[in-house]
Amino acid sequence: MDNSLIIKSVNKFRGKAQVLQDIDLAVAPGERLALLGHNGAGKSTLIKSILGLTPIHGGSISINGAKPGSAAARADTAFLPEAVSFHPALTGREQLNLFANLSGAPADVPALLERVGLADALDRRIGTYSKGMRQRLGLAQVLLGRPKVALLDEPTSGLDPISRQDLYAIIDELAEQGTAVLIASHALTEVEARTDRIAILRKGVKVADNTLAELSSEAALPTRLRITARAGEIEKLAQKVGGTRVNGASIELCCSADQKMNELRRIAALGDVVVDISMTPPRLEDLYRHFAKESRQ
Amino acid sequence: MTPRALAIAGSELRILRRNRWLFMATLIMVLFALALTFAGSAPTGTLGVDMLTVSVASMTTLSVYLAPLLALMMSFDAISGDRDRGSLSLLLSYPAGRGEILLGKFLSHLAALAFAMTVGFGTAGALAAWSGGAGADSLLALGRLIATSILLGAVFLALGYGVSSISGSSTAAAGMSAALWLIFVVLYDLGLLGAVVMDEGGVFTQSIFPWLMVANPADAFRVWNIAASETIAVTSGMTGAASALPSWAAPLSLLIWPLIGLGLARVAFGRVEP
Numbered sequence: 143m144d145n146s147l148i149i150k151s152v153n154k155f156r157g158k159a160q161v162l163q164d165i166d167l168a169v170a171p172g173e174r175l176a177l178l179g180h181n182g183a184g185k186s187t188l189i190k191s192i193l194g195l196t197p198i199h200g201g202s203i204s205i206n207g208a209k210p211g212s213a214a215a216r217a218d219t220a221f222l223p224e225a226v227s228f229h230p231a232l233t234g235r236e237q238l239n240l241f242a243n244l245s246g247a248p249a250d251v252p253a254l255l256e257r258v259g260l261a262d263a264l265d266r267r268i269g270t271y272s273k274g275m276r277q278r279l280g281l282a283q284v285l286l287g288r289p290k291v292a293l294l295d296e297p298t299s300g301l302d303p304i305s306r307q308d309l310y311a312i313i314d315e316l317a318e319q320g321t322a323v324l325i326a327s328h329a330l331t332e333v334e335a336r337t338d339r340i341a342i343l344r345k346g347v348k349v350a351d352n353t354l355a356e357l358s359s360e361a362a363l364p365t366r367l368r369i370t371a372r373a374g375e376i377e378k379l380a381q382k383v384g385g386t387r388v389n390g391a392s393i394e395l396c397c398s399a400d401q402k403m404n405e406l407r408r409i410a411a412l413g414d415v416v417v418d419i420s421m422t423p424p425r426l427e428d429l430y431r432h433f434a435k436e437s438r439q
Numbered sequence: 440m441t442p443r444a445l446a447i448a449g450s451e452l453r454i455l456r457r458n459r460w461l462f463m464a465t466l467i468m469v470l471f472a473l474a475l476t477f478a479g480s481a482p483t484g485t486l487g488v489d490m491l492t493v494s495v496a497s498m499t500t501l502s503v504y505l506a507p508l509l510a511l512m513m514s515f516d517a518i519s520g521d522r523d524r525g526s527l528s529l530l531l532s533y534p535a536g537r538g539e540i541l542l543g544k545f546l547s548h549l550a551a552l553a554f555a556m557t558v559g560f561g562t563a564g565a566l567a568a569w570s571g572g573a574g575a576d577s578l579l580a581l582g583r584l585i586a587t588s589i590l591l592g593a594v595f596l597a598l599g600y601g602v603s604s605i606s607g608s609s610t611a612a613a614g615m616s617a618a619l620w621l622i623f624v625v626l627y628d629l630g631l632l633g634a635v636v637m638d639e640g641g642v643f644t645q646s647i648f649p650w651l652m653v654a655n656p657a658d659a660f661r662v663w664n665i666a667a668s669e670t671i672a673v674t675s676g677m678t679g680a681a682s683a684l685p686s687w688a689a690p691l692s693l694l695i696w697p698l699i700g701l702g703l704a705r706v707a708f709g710r711v712e713p
Contacts, residue, residue, distance in 0.1 A: 216534045221528070223525050223529050236450065245534060
């Protein structure tokens with residue numbers, strides 16, 4: 143039992159609708175797993191099931207060997223809810239002190255708040271915080287007491303780009319200290335570089351669960367080439383190359399990974415009609431669209 | 440009393456102090472108690488009792504309305520407020536159990552209520568005693584009024600948590616709390632009164648009505664305060680119903696209701712999916 147978080151064939155119903163269907167998922171200590179999916183795909187429901195806040199109907203969930211909602215599981219789990227807010231009358235320090243007391247672990251609250259960049263706002267009321275600052279405060283409580291499993295629901299919502307970088311640096315630290323991190327997110331481009339593995343949910347079904355590289359080759363998505371013609375010669379180029387015109391001067395072509403070099407040679411042979419070529423390999427966004435949107439048999 | 444419940448109680452008490460709730464509630468209690476004490480001081484001479492007795496009788500009438508109201512104002516968003524902010528799921532992901540969370544909130548709210556009641560009734564009582572005299576009996580009545588007001592508040596704190604748990608939002612919880620107050624404090628009595636009038640002094644009025652009355656915590660509060668003190672019964676002029684009951688009935692009702700309320704609140708909170 144090496145994995146910190148093990149989810150085995152979990153089913154959940156809301157009324158007659160099945161919101162989670164036969165979900166299997168495992169996160170190892172120190173691993174960062176991105177959980178992707180549309181709104182209503184079941185990401186938040188899955189997280190609430192792991193926390194024991196909502197019952198599951200079949201299957202099992204184990205947090206470091208403990209059942210969801212048990213005292214042991216709650217002591218081992220850290221959670222950052224989506225768009226969390228706290229009581230506006232308390233200060234950041236007071237709120238974090240409360241969480242430290244509840245978790246039962248002694249904590250250096252000022253140091254934690256400094257780590258998330260709230261050192262200046264330590265004794266200000268949360269009512270005066272911006273959305274990003276509240277999110278940072280939420281993140282600070284995740285760092286309390288070295289959790290075995292961290293569940294982050296849309297952790298970057300409301301954060302500016304610099305703050306996002308900080309956030310992922312903190313997530314990396316968590317992973318380094320051996321925490322299994324599960325990040326539910328919409329922000330595909332960030333997740334791409336910052337996680338070890340990607341799982342995609344669609345309507346309560348897990349449709350993908352692998353590393354980015356493996357998912358790319360599994361999906362066999364085409365590489366996109368954009369070719370820009372010399373002024374006034376776009377018609378000529380279009381006849382020779384094919385593809386679709388995207389604006390007055392460019393053509394877009396799609397080709398599979400193994401055809402890429404052939405295409406490039408063919409285009410290069412056209413001589414100085416071609417001014418520029420740019421090449422876009424499939425990104426997570428394309429993969430996501432492939433796995434999450436298109437109906438697959 | 441667990442350390443986690445105490446941590447929550449400390450935090451809640453800080454919130455009550457900081458958003459001026461504690462100050463406002465105490466001020467309201469002091470002002471109303473003073474106003475009633477001095478507006479109601481006229482019959483002192485005719486009834487031949489000291490002024491504190493009259494004051495306590497007036498304040499008993501006040502507390503029936505005000506104690507439940509203040510309690511519900513504090514408790515109606517105790518659960519739904521956290522859920523609206525999205526912090527309830529976070530709170531529940533910590534090792535504190537739901538019973539501990541409820542107990543922590545209850546302790547702090549009860550402490551705030553006790554403070555407001557003691558200061559409000561205490562101030563008015565002290566002024567009444569100073570200006571119009573007081574005896575051992577009337578001082579005891581004042582102490583009883585404060586203690587029973589806190590108990591009555593405890594009932595409605597607990598009922599408020601239940602309402603807060605089962606309603607979808609704080610707005611809905613506020614509406615349901617207002618309905619709860621209206622039913623327990625006003626409509627229930629009106630219903631009983633109607634039944635008594637229809638019955639014209641029959642079996643219902645003789646044997647069922649007093650028990651039905653004392654089953655309502657607000658009426659139990661009134662009966663306890665009135666029945667326990669002869670002189671207050673004289674000033675309030677409602678001895679009939681109280682004398683038909685054994686003396687333990689009203690205290691039992693008022694003591695058992697907070698437990699019933701907390702039990703209901705615990706069950707309702709247990710069913711909350713944040």
